[in-house]
Amino acid sequence: MLVPLALPAADHAQQWVEDRTRTGLGAVRVLVEELRSGPAGDALAGLRQWDEITLQLSNVAAVGSLLSNVHPDENVRTACEQAEIEADQVATELRQDRSLYDVLAALDPTGLDAQATRLLTKTLEDFRRAGVDRDDAARARLAEINRRLTELGLAFSRSTRDDVRTVRVTPDRLAGMPADWLAAHPADEDGLVTITTDYPDAVPARMFVHDRDVRRQVTVASLQRGWPQAEPLLQEMFALRHELAGLVGHPDWAAYDAAVKMIQEGPAIPAFIDRIAEAAHEPMQRDLAVLLARFRCDVPDATEIDTADANYYEELVRKEQHDVDAQVVRTYFDFATVRQGLLDVTGRLFGLRYERVEDAVVWHPDVAAYDVLAADGRDDVGVGSVLGRIYLDLHPREGKYKHAAQFTLADGVAGRQLCEGVLVCNFSRGLMEHDHVVTLFHEFGHLVHHVLAGQAQWTRFSGVATEWDFVEAPSQMLEEWAWSPDVLQSFATNADGEPIPTDLVARMRGADDFGKGYHARTQMFYAAMSYWFHVERPTDLTAATRELQARYSPFAWIEDTHMFASFGHLGGYSSAYYTYAWSQVIAKDLFSVFDTADMFDPELAGRYRKKILAPGGSKDAADLVEDFLGRPCTFDAYSAWLAE
Ligand SMILES: [Zn+2]
Numbered sequence: 001m002l003v004p005l006a007l008p009a010a011d012h013a014q015q016w017v018e019d020r021t022r023t024g025l026g027a028v029r030v031l032v033e034e035l036r037s038g039p040a041g042d043a044l045a046g047l048r049q050w051d052e053i054t055l056q057l058s059n060v061a062a063v064g065s066l067l068s069n070v071h072p073d074e075n076v077r078t079a080c081e082q083a084e085i086e087a088d089q090v091a092t093e094l095r096q097d098r099s100l101y102d103v104l105a106a107l108d109p110t111g112l113d114a115q116a117t118r119l120l121t122k123t124l125e126d127f128r129r130a131g132v133d134r135d136d137a138a139r140a141r142l143a144e145i146n147r148r149l150t151e152l153g154l155a156f157s158r159s160t161r162d163d164v165r166t167v168r169v170t171p172d173r174l175a176g177m178p179a180d181w182l183a184a185h186p187a188d189e190d191g192l193v194t195i196t197t198d199y200p201d202a203v204p205a206r207m208f209v210h211d212r213d214v215r216r217q218v219t220v221a222s223l224q225r226g227w228p229q230a231e232p233l234l235q236e237m238f239a240l241r242h243e244l245a246g247l248v249g250h251p252d253w254a255a256y257d258a259a260v261k262m263i264q265e266g267p268a269i270p271a272f273i274d275r276i277a278e279a280a281h282e283p284m285q286r287d288l289a290v291l292l293a294r295f296r297c298d299v300p301d302a303t304e305i306d307t308a309d310a311n312y313y314e315e316l317v318r319k320e321q322h323d324v325d326a327q328v329v330r331t332y333f334d335f336a337t338v339r340q341g342l343l344d345v346t347g348r349l350f351g352l353r354y355e356r357v358e359d360a361v362v363w364h365p366d367v368a369a370y371d372v373l374a375a376d377g378r379d380d381v382g383v384g385s386v387l388g389r390i391y392l393d394l395h396p397r398e399g400k401y402k403h404a405a406q407f408t409l410a411d412g413v414a415g416r417q418l419c420e421g422v423l424v425c426n427f428s429r430g431l432m433e434h435d436h437v438v439t440l441f442h443e444f445g446h447l448v449h450h451v452l453a454g455q456a457q458w459t460r461f462s463g464v465a466t467e468w469d470f471v472e473a474p475s476q477m478l479e480e481w482a483w484s485p486d487v488l489q490s491f492a493t494n495a496d497g498e499p500i501p502t503d504l505v506a507r508m509r510g511a512d513d514f515g516k517g518y519h520a521r522t523q524m525f526y527a528a529m530s531y532w533f534h535v536e537r538p539t540d541l542t543a544a545t546r547e548l549q550a551r552y553s554p555f556a557w558i559e560d561t562h563m564f565a566s567f568g569h570l571g572g573y574s575s576a577y578y579t580y581a582w583s584q585v586i587a588k589d590l591f592s593v594f595d596t597a598d599m600f601d602p603e604l605a606g607r608y609r610k611k612i613l614a615p616g617g618s619k620d621a622a623d624l625v626e627d628f629l630g631r632p633c634t635f636d637a638y639s640a641w642l643a644e
Contacts, residue, residue, distance in 0.1 A: 001386075002386075002415075002416075002417060002418035003418065004360075004389045004410075004418050004420055005409065005410055005418075005420060006361065007360075007361045007362065007363065008361070009361055010072070010073060010076075010363070013067070013071065013073060013076045013363070014073070014075050014076045014079050017063065017064075017067065017076060017079045017080055017083060018079055018083075020059075020060070020063065020083075021060050021064070021079075021082075021083040021086060021087075024056050024057070024059055024060040024087075025056075025057075025060060025086060025087065025090060027056050028053055028056045028057055028090060031049060031052055031053045031056070032053060032094065032097075032100065034049065035049045035050065035053070035100065035103055036097075036099050036100050036103055042108075043107040043108050043109060043110075043111070043112055043116070043120065044111075044112060044116060046103070046104065046107045047107070047112075047116055047119055047120060047123075047458075050104065050123060051119070051413075051458050051459050051460065053094070054459040054460055055411065055413060055416070055417065055459040057087050057090060057091055058408075058411050058459060059410065059411075059417075060083055060084075060086070060087040061083075061084055061087035061088065061091075062407070062408045062409055062410060062411070063080065063083065063409065064080045064081065064082075064083035064084030064085075064087060065080075065084050065407060065408075066080075066407040066408070066409055066422055066424075067080040067363065068080035068081045068083075068084060069400070069401035069407065069424060070363055070364070070393055070400055070401060070407075070422075070424055071363050071364075071399075072363065072364055072397065072398075072399060072400075074399060077399065092130070092146070095126055095127050095129075095130035095132060096130050096131070096132055096139060096142075096143065097132070098132055098133075098139075100127075101124070101127045101132040101133065104120070104123060104124060104127070105124055105127075107120060115457050115458060115461070115618055116458075118461075118618070119458050119460055119461070122460065123460070125260070128248065129248060129256075129259075129260070130142070130248075131247060131248045134247060134248065138247050141243075141247060142244060142247055142248075145240050145243060145244045145247075146244075148236075148240060149237065149240055149241065149244075152233055152236055152237045152240070153237070153571050153572075155233050156230060156233045156234065156237065156568075156570070156571050157568060157571055159226050159229045159230045159233060159565075160225055160226040160230065160565065160566045160568060163225045163226050163229070163566075164196050164197055164198055164225075165196070165197045165221040165222070165224065165225060166194050166195065166196050166197070166221070167194070167195045167205075167214065167217045167218050167221055168190075168192040168193065168194050168195075169192060169193060169195070169211075169214055169217075170187070170191060170192060170193070171187050171191075171193050173209075173211045173213075173214050174193060174209060174211070174214070175209070175210045175211070176208040176209045176210040176211075177204055177205065177208050177209055178204055178208065181200075181201075181204055185201075195214075195218055197218070197221050197222045197225055201218075202218055202221075202222050205218045206218055206219055206222075206307075206308070206311040206312065207311050207312060207315045208312070208315065209312070212308075212309065215308050215309065215311075215312055216308040219307060219308035219311075219558065220308070220558060220560065220561060222566070223307075223558065223561035223562065223563045223566070224560070224561060224562060224565075225565065225566040226562070226565030226566040227542075227562035227565035227566075228562075228565075229565075230564075230565040230566070231541055231562075231565060234533070234541065234564070234565075234570060235537070235539075235541075237570075237571075238253070238533055238534055238537045239537060241253040241534060241574065242534070242537060244256070245257075251266070252266060252534065252535050253534045253535070253574065253575055254266035254269060254531055254534050254535050254575035254576075255267075257574055257575050257576055258575075258576070260467065260468075261467045261468055261469045261576065261579070262467045262469045262470050262582065262620075262621050262622055263469055263578070263582065266535070266575075269527075269531045269575070269576070269578050270528070270531055270532075272578055272581075272582065273524045273527050273528050273531065273552075273578060275635065276520055276523075276524050276581055276585075277520075277521060277524045277552055279520075279635060279638065279639045279642055280517045280518075280520035280521050280524070280642055281517075281521075282517070282643065283516060283517025283518075283520070283642045283643055284517035284518040284520070284521050284554050285517070286517060287514060287515050287516070287517050287518055288305075288517075288518055288554050290317060290321075290514075291305060291310065291313050291314060291317060291515070291518075292304075292305055294313050294316060294317050294320075295309060295313050304555075304556045305555060305556065306555050306556040306557070306558050307555050307558070308558060310555055314514070314515055317514060318511040318514055321514075322507050322508075322510045322511035322514065323507055324504075324507050324508050324511045326433065326434075328504075329433070329434050329500075329504070329508060330431040330432065330433060330434075331431060331494045331495065332488075332492040332493060332494050332499075332500040333431060333432040333433070333434060333436075333437050333492055334430065334431055334432070335394075335427060335428065335429055335430060335431070335432055337491055337492070337493065338432055338437055338440065338491065338492070339392070339394070339440075340491065341490065341491025341492065342440060342441065342444055342491075343370075344490065344491065345481055345487055345490065345491070346444060346448055346478075346481075347375065348600050349481070349599075349600055349605050350448060350452065350605065350609050350613075351374065351375050351376040351602070351605070351606065351609070352372055352373065352374065352375055352387070352448075353372075353373040353374075353375040354370040354371070354372055354373075354390070355370060355371045355373060356368065356369070356370055357369040357370060357371055357389070360389075360391075362391065363393075364393065364397065366393060366394070366395050366397070367391050367392065367393045368391070368392045369389060369390070369391050370389065370390050370391075370392070371386050371388075371389050372386070372387045372388045372389065372390055372451050373385065373386055373387065374387055376602075381455070386418070387412075387419065387451055387452070387454060387455070388412055388418060388419035388420055388421065388450075388451040388454045389409075389418065389419075389420045390420070390421055390422070390423070390447055390451065391409070391420075391421075391422040391423070392422075392423050393422060393423065393424050393425070394423065394424075394425045394426075394427050394440075395425075395426065395427060395428075395429055396426040396427075400424070400426070401424050401426075402426060403426070404423075404424070404425040404426065404439050404440075404442075404443050405424055405425075405443065405446075406421060406422070406423055406424075406443055406446035406447045406450060406464075407421065407422045407423075407424055408420075408421055408422075408450060408463060409421060409422050411454070411456070411459050411462040411463055412451070412453075412454025412455060412456060412462055412463065413456055413457070413458070413459055413462055414455045414456060414457060418454075419450065419451055419454025419455070419462070419463065421447045421450040421451060421454075421463070422447075423443055423444060423447050425439070425440065425443060427440065434482075434508060437482050437492075438479050438482045438483070440482075441478050441479050441481055441482040442475045442476065442478060442479050443475065444478065445474050445475030445476075445477070445478035445479075446464060446471070446474075446475050448474075448478075448613070449463070449464050449474050449475075449613050449616075450463040450464050452609055452613040452614050453465070453613060453614055453615065453616030453617075454616075455614070456616050456618065457618070458618075460617065461615075461616045461617040461618040462616055462617070463616055464616070465616045465617030466616065466617050466621050466624070467620070467621045468576070468579060469576065469578070469579040469582045469583060469621075470582075470583060470586065470621035470624075470625075471583065472579070472580055472583035472584070472587070473583040473584075473586040473587045473590065473621075474587075474590075474612060474613060476583055476584055476587035477587040477590050477591050480591050480594075480599075481599060483505070483508075483509055483512075484505075484596065484599055485500070485502040485505040485506070486597075486599065487599055488500050488505055489502075513644075516641075516642060517642055518553075518554045518555075520581070520642060521552050521553055521554055522552075522553050522554075522555075523577075523580070523581055524552045524578075524581070525548055525549055525551075525552035525553040526567065526569070526577050527577045527578040527581065528548045528551070528552055529544075529545060529548055529564060529567065529570070529577070530569065530570060530573055530574065530575050530576065530577035530578070531575050531577075531578070532544065532548065533564070533570065533575075534574060534575035535575070541562075541564050541565075542562050542564070545562070545563060545564045584638065585633070585635055585638040586625060586633050588637040588638040588641050589625070589629065589633050589634060589636070589637045589638065590608070590612070590625070590628065590629070591637070592636075592637035593629065607628060608628060611624060611627045611628040612624050612625070612627075612628050
């Protein structure tokens, strides 16, 4: 039986990480040398050796990435960052190692089964995407470009992160701001209150401040962050990505990036963007009309609205027309019952049982460990067999990761290593916002995907190893269970034990849905920037932004703003910001076959688990979707949702 990794107690965690990194990377070097210089064995033996290298590297990187983000001891976090960097360096070196590539490329695929053949194909593709088969000059240039791109990526995120702007106003102009914010921001000796462009200030200021001019000042300051210093960094980044793509045989960066995604082709990206924009056109007009009508109650001659007013009026419409009091909603979502509800709901849906492991060594007392067991015989997994271990680390603390994400602790490989995953979030310990409940379900969707795909034959296909424009779909779909009145009523009860009323959930949904058409258009405006900036590499990014905003966004341009300069996703997502919407189209289609009156249909849920989640990366995502739906994915469910 496979056993979980024994994590170290806090007092020797640093030594443990350093030893484990040294041992793991040492093993990688020995395995690589054997593969490179050993006798040419059969293809299966070669692939097994390569998979063991992948597993060892992934183990070092996973612990590094997890504990550098969650461990309470700064020294441990630093040691883990170092482990992650070293594992990444080794992985990069291997992909550029010509002699290793030659060994793998010489393996004879005859007689390999479909999975092994897929592994060999994907592995050789990884090497070629790194340029291993190019001449020496090209390989040297690629290494130089990659180094510079890493520097530029860091410089770009710094250029926004460090550029915090401020707006200072007298306290009387802040009517509308939440009382706790006002209490925490008293006037200074000049009698002024400072609002920074950081989210905890700028978001409520733009949503709630009644004074129109204050909202405008905060909006403009926010949209000026990072400019002008980010523009030359971005220009150089786009140029180098373009050059890199050309060196490995692609017409542009977007084509290079799309080749390993569901979308496959660069030009399919603007086609997708325009298709979503078209589907969202009428819903956008409908909600914009409501927004403008409300705006005109205060500004009678307005014919258009920009984002300095849109955030505020959107919030107002939600409050006035959908009658949702967030303070009342929270009373139904006590953290402890939500956590248990999440486990009950997902356990029932996916045929799982979670057993708390009280004596597991964890990195902080807040963390809860559970073994995940098969509760029924789905997928031919024996009832009661352990599928993996999960850790829930759900509350904020100093030095911890600030967002919500699933981290891998161990990739599950059948007969070789038990699957382990971790949910890292920052929820309050008492009452939760419903938004946060939805986030919890979403992130748990990634965790359950990791675990259910954790009986893989090969490391490369284990867990959430699918195309990057598909990974959000299962999580986006699981969000629906956090919106169903029936499902919510199974755990969301207030202090008197009363379940959340059905009509309140309906009003919450209505409020959440308001603006979905123009939100989709705004997302397509961002996706168009991400694509066209990489393909056309315009010389004036402000002018190009203005043009794309006019084409896709419903909101009027604000003079002297440079939104792209703080659009951080140009770094990580590069030309592929379309992916979130792409996954959403699939999520709506997958959900369309579920009956909202019977969200736990075991036959359907079992098929979903088996066809979509369990295969991990062992099949192309388009095939997974088609296997489950019995047809290719369509836009219909997404369009219907936008229109309703
Ligand atoms: Zn996600």
